[in-house]
Amino acid sequence: MTDFPRILRRAMLPLLCLLLLNTAARADDVVEVAKPSAARESYAPGEDVTIQSEVKNTKAFPILVVARLRVIGPDGTEIYNEEKDLGEIAGKAAAMASFTLKLPADAGAGDYSATFELRNPYFATASYFQNKGKPFVVFEVKLSEGARADPISEAKKILSRMVDAMNWRDIDALMDPVARGARVSMNGKASGAGDFRMALSSVLPFLSDLVWDAQVTHGTIDPKTGAVRLRVRSTYSAKLAEPVGVTSASLAKPKDLESEQKRITEAFNTSAEEIYEFNRAAGGQLQVTEIVSALPLDAKLLDRIALMGAEWEAKVAVFGLFYYMEQNDLGKFSAMIDDGFVNNDDNGFKHNKADFIESIKADLDHLTAIDHNVRVEDIQFSAGHSAARVPVTWDRRARIANTRSEWTVKDQKTTMTLKYDAGFKLAQIEGKPLFGNSSRMTRKTLIGAGELDGTTITLAIAISDARETAVASSSDFPGSELTNVLAPSSGSSQTFTYTGAVQTFTATANAVFTIKAWGAGGGGGGWDAGNGGAGGGGAYSTATVTLAKGDIIQIYVAQGGDSGASEVGNIGLGPVLGNGPGGFGYGTGGRGGNVAKFASGGGGGGGGSSAVTNQSGATIYLVAAGGGGGGGGNSVGVLNGGAGGAGGVSGTASAGAGGATGGSGSKNGTNGDDKGVGLDGGGGGGGGGGYTAGGTGGSVTAVDDDGGGGGGAGGNSTGTVTTGNGTVPGNSADADLTALAAGGTGSTANVPGNATRGGHGLVKISW
Incomplete structure (x- = not known):
C-alpha cells in the first residue's frame, strides 16, 4: 500500500525548510560543521582518499542537505568536484558527509586543498555553509618517502596550514608549528609566542567571518644558518560578533567595551607585509622562530577587552x-x-x-x-x-x-x-x-514535594535513606499511593578495575548510587647519576547519582603512567629515547619526555583520569584526575610529578619546572618535554589526564647541561574531590582503595631500571 503521509511529508519538507530558514537569525546558524579531514595526512599517487565531515543540524526542525566537495591540486588544477545528497537530517541530529576520490597516477607532490559547501537541494539560495577564504589543506601527496622537501616549499606548506587553522579558528593548530621561544613582533613591540597566543585567544571570541589570506612574495635561505625567511602579503578581514541580550532589561553592552571592540575590529581589516622565519628544531622539522605580524594586537589591551566582554x-x-x-x-x-x-x-x-x-x-x-x-x-x-x-x-x-x-x-x-x-x-x-x-x-x-496549588501535604512522611515505599495523602489526593519509588538500599556494590577499555554498569533497580573513583598515579622517572622523580598520586572523587532500573552508565578506569627508562641515549648525536608512555583513561596521560646524549633518564608517563558518565557520554557524573609523571634523572636536580588535582612541583634552576594544574586546554595530559638531540639532561614527566584540562608536561632546559627533567602536573577533577598529595592518592585511607592509584617511584640508589609504573585507578559503585 502506498505510504501517502510519508510522500506528502517529503514533498512539503523543502517548503517547510525554506520557511523556517527565513525566520532564522542567520542561515549559517542552522548547521555545525566539523572541519573536513582525510583519514591520513599523506598519500601516494594512485591511492584512494576518503574525506569526511560531520554535519549537525542545530535546529529542532528537520532539514534537507546536499554537500559538495571540490579538491584542488598544488598547481591549482581541480581534480574532484562532486555532490552527495545527505537526505533529511532530523532536528538536533547529525549526519556524516563522506567522499572518496582516486588520486591520478601522475598526481604531483604537494598539498591538496578543498572547499566544502552545504545547501538545500530545492532552493539554490538556501546555503547552510561555505568555508570562507582560501581552500583548506586536507592531505599531502609524497612522491618518495623520507625525501626532505625544498626548505622554502616546506615553509610555505607550514604557513598554508597556519592560515587554514586561523580561518577555522583553531588556535592549537595555528600555534603548533610555532616554537615556544619564538620571537613575535605585534604593533612594533617585541613579544613572544605565549603573548601572541593569548592575544589571538582574546580577540577571536568577538570576531565573526574571519578570513586570513597570505600570499608569499619572497623566500630566502640563510647560507650560514639554513634559516628560511618568507615575506608575506597578508590580508585580514573580520566582523564584530554581536551577542544579543535576551531582553530590553538585560544589560546593554558597556560603551567602553563596545568602543574598544570596534577599534580592534576596524584595525583588523588590514593588508600589510609580514615576515615569518623558520629554523630546524632538534628533531629536524621546521619551526616558526620569528613572526613580524601586521595584526594590531596588544596582549594587555585584548586581555582587558576579553575580561570586559x-x-x-x-x-x-x-x-x-x-x-x-x-x-x-x-x-x-x-x-x-x-x-x-x-x-x-x-x-x-x-x-x-x-x-x-x-x-x-x-x-x-x-x-x-x-x-x-x-x-x-x-x-x-x-x-x-x-x-x-x-x-x-x-x-x-x-x-x-x-x-x-x-x-x-x-x-x-x-x-x-x-x-x-x-x-x-x-x-x-x-x-x-x-x-x-x-x-x-x-x-x-x-x-520531595512542597506546595501544589497552595495545598499542603496533610500527612507528612519522611522517606529515609533506606528509600522505603511510603503512602501520603493530601486534600487534593486522598489516599494516593506513591508508585515506582526508589528501592530500599540493598547494600550491594560493584568494583571496577583497569582493563584498558570503557566498561559499563546497568542499574538493577530505581535507586541512588554512590560512586567513588580514583585516578591513576604517574610513572616514576628514569635514573642516571641522580635519582629519577617520583610520579604524583591520583585524585579521588565521589558523587551520588539517581538511576532508573535499566539505565546504563559508562566507566573509565584509568591506567597508571609507565616509568621512564634509565641510562638511555648514547654518546654523541643520536635519536631521542626512553619515555614512559602515559596511561589510558577518560583523559589520557601524556608520555614522558625522551632524552638523547650521555645516557640520561627518561621522564615518567602521566596517569590517566577515571570517570563515570551516562551511556552517551554527554553527562559526566565525576572525573578523578591522574597524577603527573616524574622527571628523568641526571646528575643535577630531580622533579616529582604533581598529584592529581595539584600543581607540578617546582625544581632547581637547572631543571624545568612542573606545569600548572589543568593547563593543557584538553582533558588529555600533554607530553613531557624532550631533551633535544645532542643535549645532555633528563626528560620531563608527562601530564596527568583530567576532566576538562589535563596537566601540562614537565619542561626541560634548552641547553646542554646535567639537569633533571621537570615533573608533569596533575589534571583537574569534578565531583566532590580530594586531591592527591605527592605520591599519595586522594582519600588514601579508604579501605576500598587497597594499593592502587599511588605515584610510581623514580629509579633510586644508582640502580638502573627500578623505576615503577604508577598505580592504576579504581571505581566502586554502591547502592
Whole structure:
C-alpha cells in the first residue's frame, strides 16, 4: 500500500525548510560543521582518499542537505568536484558527509586543498555553509618517502596550514608549528609566542567571518644558518560578533567595551607585509622562530577587552535565565543549561539537566505573574574565561495559581557556575534553590514535594535513606499511593578495575548510587647519576547519582603512567629515547619526555583520569584526575610529578619546572618535554589526564647541561574531590582503595631500571 503521509511529508519538507530558514537569525546558524579531514595526512599517487565531515543540524526542525566537495591540486588544477545528497537530517541530529576520490597516477607532490559547501537541494539560495577564504589543506601527496622537501616549499606548506587553522579558528593548530621561544613582533613591540597566543585567544571570541589570506612574495635561505625567511602579503578581514541580550532589561553592552571592540575590529581589516622565519628544531622539522605580524594586537589591551566582554556576557546569561522563568519559556531556558549541569543547591537534590528542567516546569505550572529583582556580584573567571562563578542575590514575587496567595522571597543568595559554549550556559547551582519546592516528577515518582496549588501535604512522611515505599495523602489526593519509588538500599556494590577499555554498569533497580573513583598515579622517572622523580598520586572523587532500573552508565578506569627508562641515549648525536608512555583513561596521560646524549633518564608517563558518565557520554557524573609523571634523572636536580588535582612541583634552576594544574586546554595530559638531540639532561614527566584540562608536561632546559627533567602536573577533577598529595592518592585511607592509584617511584640508589609504573585507578559503585 502506498505510504501517502510519508510522500506528502517529503514533498512539503523543502517548503517547510525554506520557511523556517527565513525566520532564522542567520542561515549559517542552522548547521555545525566539523572541519573536513582525510583519514591520513599523506598519500601516494594512485591511492584512494576518503574525506569526511560531520554535519549537525542545530535546529529542532528537520532539514534537507546536499554537500559538495571540490579538491584542488598544488598547481591549482581541480581534480574532484562532486555532490552527495545527505537526505533529511532530523532536528538536533547529525549526519556524516563522506567522499572518496582516486588520486591520478601522475598526481604531483604537494598539498591538496578543498572547499566544502552545504545547501538545500530545492532552493539554490538556501546555503547552510561555505568555508570562507582560501581552500583548506586536507592531505599531502609524497612522491618518495623520507625525501626532505625544498626548505622554502616546506615553509610555505607550514604557513598554508597556519592560515587554514586561523580561518577555522583553531588556535592549537595555528600555534603548533610555532616554537615556544619564538620571537613575535605585534604593533612594533617585541613579544613572544605565549603573548601572541593569548592575544589571538582574546580577540577571536568577538570576531565573526574571519578570513586570513597570505600570499608569499619572497623566500630566502640563510647560507650560514639554513634559516628560511618568507615575506608575506597578508590580508585580514573580520566582523564584530554581536551577542544579543535576551531582553530590553538585560544589560546593554558597556560603551567602553563596545568602543574598544570596534577599534580592534576596524584595525583588523588590514593588508600589510609580514615576515615569518623558520629554523630546524632538534628533531629536524621546521619551526616558526620569528613572526613580524601586521595584526594590531596588544596582549594587555585584548586581555582587558576579553575580561570586559566575558563579564557582560555572563551577566546577560544570568538575566536571561531569570527572564525566561518569568516568561515560562522552558524551551529557551533549557537551551541555556549546560548538558553536564549539576544542581547542588541547599535542598540537596542532585538534579541533572533533565530532572532540573522537569523540576522548574513543575513549579512554573503553579505560578503566575512572576517578577524578579536580580543583583550580580563579583564574577570570578577561569583562565581563558571559559568558565565563570557568579554570585547572584535575587528577590521574587509571584502569585500562586488558582489562589489569591502571593509568594514573596527576598535576598536569596545563589552561586551559578557558567561554562562557555557559544555563549555562557548554566553548569551548576549552589546555595539557595531557584525555586523553594525543588519538587520533581520523574517517571510518575513524586519526590520531595512542597506546595501544589497552595495545598499542603496533610500527612507528612519522611522517606529515609533506606528509600522505603511510603503512602501520603493530601486534600487534593486522598489516599494516593506513591508508585515506582526508589528501592530500599540493598547494600550491594560493584568494583571496577583497569582493563584498558570503557566498561559499563546497568542499574538493577530505581535507586541512588554512590560512586567513588580514583585516578591513576604517574610513572616514576628514569635514573642516571641522580635519582629519577617520583610520579604524583591520583585524585579521588565521589558523587551520588539517581538511576532508573535499566539505565546504563559508562566507566573509565584509568591506567597508571609507565616509568621512564634509565641510562638511555648514547654518546654523541643520536635519536631521542626512553619515555614512559602515559596511561589510558577518560583523559589520557601524556608520555614522558625522551632524552638523547650521555645516557640520561627518561621522564615518567602521566596517569590517566577515571570517570563515570551516562551511556552517551554527554553527562559526566565525576572525573578523578591522574597524577603527573616524574622527571628523568641526571646528575643535577630531580622533579616529582604533581598529584592529581595539584600543581607540578617546582625544581632547581637547572631543571624545568612542573606545569600548572589543568593547563593543557584538553582533558588529555600533554607530553613531557624532550631533551633535544645532542643535549645532555633528563626528560620531563608527562601530564596527568583530567576532566576538562589535563596537566601540562614537565619542561626541560634548552641547553646542554646535567639537569633533571621537570615533573608533569596533575589534571583537574569534578565531583566532590580530594586531591592527591605527592605520591599519595586522594582519600588514601579508604579501605576500598587497597594499593592502587599511588605515584610510581623514580629509579633510586644508582640502580638502573627500578623505576615503577604508577598505580592504576579504581571505581566502586554502591547502592
